[in-house]
């Protein structure tokens with residue numbers, strides 16, 4: 274089955290408070306987004322990648338590619354005002370059927386094994402969504418009270434979120450609302466059940482400034498590990 278990766282990097286990065294869009298910040302010698310794209314190519318050289326960026330950032334991307342000598346093929350598409358719209362625009366670039374792994378451009382630590390697991394599971398169940406268990410206690414709150422909850426019943430949801438192309442394209446034809454914060458919610462609202470699989474605590478989303486420190490440390494430890502294996 275044909276495999277696509279739809280990498281969304283059309284956001285503004287308001288929570289990170291950086292002048293440079295977070296997807297372009299350099300980590301361990303490469304912009305965040307290039308680490309993400311390389312992870313998908315490590316999984317498969319034949320995957321087709323659709324990269325969603327704000328139209329205003331196309332020129333920046335081209336010049337970063339020239340600067341870093343990065344010539345991995347991607348199909349560019351322009352983003353929208355929300356993640357929902359960016360994914361929807363990206364899906365338009367897929368012509369045939371197959372499976373699509375939708376992934377946040379700002380999750381550069383995704384491992385090729387996680388990507389592979391998502392495609393294998395989605396081939397059987399139509400959907401495969403990476404998730405991890407909570408490491409901390411959890412309480413539900415309203416204005417006046419709080420109440421302990423059973424953490425074993427909750428999961429933190431990551432990307433990749435992988436789907437059969439026709440199914441997720443039809444799901445994205447529905448009306449957008451603020452509660453549809455990820456692709457699993459969109460598919461679920463359209464009536465599909467969602468299959469989860471074990472993600473990874475390393476697969477962080479770069480959202481606030483301290484995430485950059487953690488991501489840099491994790492990338493460095495992987496690079497050091499790789500050097501050790503080769504020596």
Ligand SMILES: Nc1ccn([C@@H]2O[C@H](COP(=O)(O)OP(=O)(O)OP(=O)(O)O)[C@@H](O)[C@H]2O)c(=O)n1
Pocket residue numbers: 281282283284285286287288289296325352353354355356357359360376377378379380478479480
């Ligand atoms: N209009 C948007 C909004 C978000 N995204 C992408 O969706 C992923 C997850 O979004 P988030 O981390 O929230 O990114 P931003 O929207 O950029 O950040 P913030 O919410 O802090 O502004 C990111 O890779 C981001 O670029 C997108 O493609 N188009």
Ligand SMILES: C[C@](O)(CO)[C@H](O)COP(=O)(O)O
Pocket residue numbers: 356377430431432454455456478480
């Ligand atoms: C898609 C996502 O990364 C799954 O955890 C998340 O829902 C994006 O949320 P954000 O608030 O737009 O960062």
